[in-house]
Amino acid sequence: MSMIRDLRAAVRPSLRKSSAVYSGYDATRDPSASSAVVDCAVYRDGRRVKDAECLTPHEAMIRVREGGGFAWIGLHEPTEEEFAGIAAEFGLHPLAVEDAVHAHQRPKLERYDDTLFTVFKTIHYVEHTELTATSEVVETGEVMCFTGKDFVITVRHGGKGSLRALRHRLQDDPELLAKGPSAVLHSIADHVVDGYIAVAAAVQDDIDEVEIDVFSAPAKGSPRGSDAGRIYQLKREVLEFKRAVAPLLRPMQQLSERPMRLVDPDIQKYFRDVADHLARVHEEVVGFDELLNSILQANLAQATVAQNEDMRKITSWAAIVAVPTMICGVYGMNFDHMPELHWRYGYPLVLGSIVVVCVSIHRTLKRNGWL
Numbered sequence: 213m214s215m216i217r218d219l220r221a222a223v224r225p226s227l228r229k230s231s232a233v234y235s236g237y238d239a240t241r242d243p244s245a246s247s248a249v250v251d252c253a254v255y256r257d258g259r260r261v262k263d264a265e266c267l268t269p270h271e272a273m274i275r276v277r278e279g280g281g282f283a284w285i286g287l288h289e290p291t292e293e294e295f296a297g298i299a300a301e302f303g304l305h306p307l308a309v310e311d312a313v314h315a316h317q318r319p320k321l322e323r324y325d326d327t328l329f330t331v332f333k334t335i336h337y338v339e340h341t342e343l344t345a346t347s348e349v350v351e352t353g354e355v356m357c358f359t360g361k362d363f364v365i366t367v368r369h370g371g372k373g374s375l376r377a378l379r380h381r382l383q384d385d386p387e388l389l390a391k392g393p394s395a396v397l398h399s400i401a402d403h404v405v406d407g408y409i410a411v412a413a414a415v416q417d418d419i420d421e422v423e424i425d426v427f428s429a430p431a432k433g434s435p436r437g438s439d440a441g442r443i444y445q446l447k448r449e450v451l452e453f454k455r456a457v458a459p460l461l462r463p464m465q466q467l468s469e470r471p472m473r474l475v476d477p478d479i480q481k482y483f484r485d486v487a488d489h490l491a492r493v494h495e496e497v498v499g500f501d502e503l504l505n506s507i508l509q510a511n512l513a514q515a516t517v518a519q520n521e522d523m524r525k526i527t528s529w530a531a532i533v534a535v536p537t538m539i540c541g542v543y544g545m546n547f548d549h550m551p552e553l554h555w556r557y558g559y560p561l562v563l564g565s566i567v568v569v570c571v572s573i574h575r576t577l578k579r580n581g582w583l
Contacts, residue, residue, distance in 0.1 A: 248287045248290035249268075249285065249287055249294075250286045251284070251376070252268065252269055252283070252284075253272070253284055254279075255282055255284060255389060256279065259383075261281065269285050269298050273363065276362050281362070282361075282363055283362065283363045284365075284393075285365045286375060287367045289367075295313055295367075302327075303325075304324070304358055304365075305324035305329070308322065308358065312329075315369040317331045317354065317356070318459050319456065319460040321466055326361060327359065328358070328359040328360075329356070329359075330356070330359065330397065330400075331355075331356050331357075332356075332404045333352055333455070334352065334353040334355055334370065336370075336372040336407070337411045337415070338351050343422065343442055344442060344445070345445050347442075347445060349449035350411060352370065352452060352456060353370020354369040354370060355369075355375070356368075357397055359393045359396070359474055361393070373404075375400065375403070378399055378400065378403045391476045391479050393474070394479045397479075398482050398483055401486050402482070402489075405489050408490070409489065409493055412453075415446075419503060422439060422446060423503075426510060426514070440515070443508045447505075450501055453497055453500075454497045454498070457494050458494060458497075461491065464490050467480065467486075468480060468484040468487045469484075525582065525583060528577040528583050531573060531577070532570050532573050532577075535566060536566045539562060
């Protein structure tokens with residue numbers, strides 16, 4: 213709460229500071245020191261201003277206010293101190309700033325005065341040679357986007373999901389980039405959803421592999437039902453995937469259908485395409501979850517059937533062994549006056565009777581599928 217109070221004080225209208233006292237980006241800062249800012253550029257008419265390289269966010273906004281265009285500032289996992297100056301410079305809401313710094317947010321779209329705050333969950337497929345009960349299938353990250361009328365601030369968390377290639381691709385399309393900050397927002401959304409599509413295809417391959425293993429003959433020495441750990445782990449990873457996709461449906465619907473002052477009408481049409489792709493991915497992820505439920509139930513059913521078969525075999529052999537046990541038990545009693553005790557052919561007759569009865573029981577049980 214103390215951080216929120218500090219930020220609220222920082223974004224009050226009376227922003228009395230020069231570049232020399234600019235919090236987080238002052239003129240006395242050591243240029244060799246590491247910074248959360250990975251790129252900061254000014255764009256006019258869809259093209260990057262060449263003489264506006266290596267600027268601080270404060271200097272970039274001075275260029276924008278003097279000559280027009282918009283600034284695009286990219287950050288990677290900034291600290292509170294590093295982001296405080298940018299928040300003050302652009303008048304970002306303290307609650308949105310807190311979300312951007314601490315991450316682990318649900319995908320959402322919020323409007324604070326003249327700024328749109330959007331949270332995207334990025335998904336990266338983790339390559340693995342073999343799916344095990346402990347395999348990590350998807351790795352998540354986050355991209356937060358502050359969109360104003362003359363600026364875009366992207367805050368990325370996680371080791372994957374760099375926006376550098378996206379920035380270069382946009383710079384090669386000045387006609388689209390000329391639409392302003394909303395074009396950048398659309399490109400980020402499209403980039404994230406395209407990542408979902410690629411991951412969904414890879415996860416589908418993993419599910420197909422597990423499904424084949426479950427319904428094929430088990431390897432020698434591998435009992436039925438041994439795939440339950442792999443299926444459960446894959447289901448957990450799909451659930452993580454679902455948490456990234458499902459909450460983003462409503463924000464994309466709002467961006468594609470609801471008129472917004474900060475979103476160019478021409479760009480809003482492109483958001484419809486992103487929303488359609490997202491809806492398709494969501495259907496696939498929901499299907500993955502349901503399919504894994506069915507595979508898990510089938511795997512458990514197979515394990516139950518295998519156990520029943522084992523129990524039937526044990527019961528069958530117990531029934532066979534019960535015959536000689538009973539006969540030997542009867543004739544093992546030490547009574548003087550028992551029939552056939554002194555008969556010459558009594559012993560071979562009893563043994564023959566045991567063999568005949570046991571063979572008959574064995575054939576009957578085998579014919580009925582118990583052995």
